[in-house]
Amino acid sequence: MNKYILTVLTAFLFFSGCAAGERASANRQLDEKLARETSVKTRADLRKEATSIITTAPGLTDQQRASLMELRDSSSSETDRLTTLSLKLRSVLVKELLNTNSDPELVDLIKARIKKVEQERVSLFFRTIHGVNTILGRWGSRTERENQEFFDQMMLETMDLYYM
């Protein structure tokens, strides 16, 4: 019996060790790629880079390129809208904080709005990734897509554990 438990534990530790090793390797690989990313400093740079990549990426049809450009434009303008809204809310927050008759309830409400806008921004980002995968035909099935969306939603909801 003890031998059996020992074998299971050893196997468990071995596989967790392997998984941790793989994660460390994936993280290292990504860090190396990030270190090489020196040309993108602003959102305008990123937009330019996206255009260039979509235009030159091998193996894409004209229809796919056009759909990706359209997705980039809509996602970009929605991100701009949310960024501007977040900046305006932050400006209102600064003024309310420095107001001699600052209302704590109002401050909390502005914070809640900022949090909502930021969550929307991350959600938009995840939806854009789904959009790209759909355009490029990477979804094996509807269930696969729904599962991915479910996990993304879970990831988004963990934001609630951090604030307020």
Place this chain on the structure above:
Amino acid sequence: MFMKMNFGFNCFGLLAAGLMGVFFAQGCSHGALDKKIDEEVAQESTVKTHNDLTNEGTQVLNSAQGLSAEQKQKLKDLRTSVTGQLADIYEKSLRLRSVLIKDLVAKDYNEDEVELIKSRIKYNEDKRLSLMFEAVDKAKTILGRNIEVNRHIVEDFMEGGHGGRE
């Protein structure tokens, strides 16, 4: 028995009515505050970029009433430190997005790396928001409104704590 039930029902009814009243009053008060925020946001026509926000912040801070020179200096230092950290996170986020774009259109799609980038971007966004809200608490302390901060600490404690709050 009937009397007891009736009494229980009345108590329950009273409690429910009281609670509804509280929620209604809270809803009304939030509604008014929500409207106020909407109006103030609509008036913010000059803030469109991060630089605009920084300039506006400087102007508001310089002209704020009833602050000592020391308070103003501390708030300026806080803003400089937070702005620097936010810029750092922003740059990291842009780099991650740049790698992501390449990964997404690559022929040999690496799903694990895409998921890793997503989780890092999510982590950065969480950190950014946490940094902003932490700065609000610090500003309140500088302004002598730390009673509010203490209230949050007590609330967090009573709710079992928000482990992720940095």
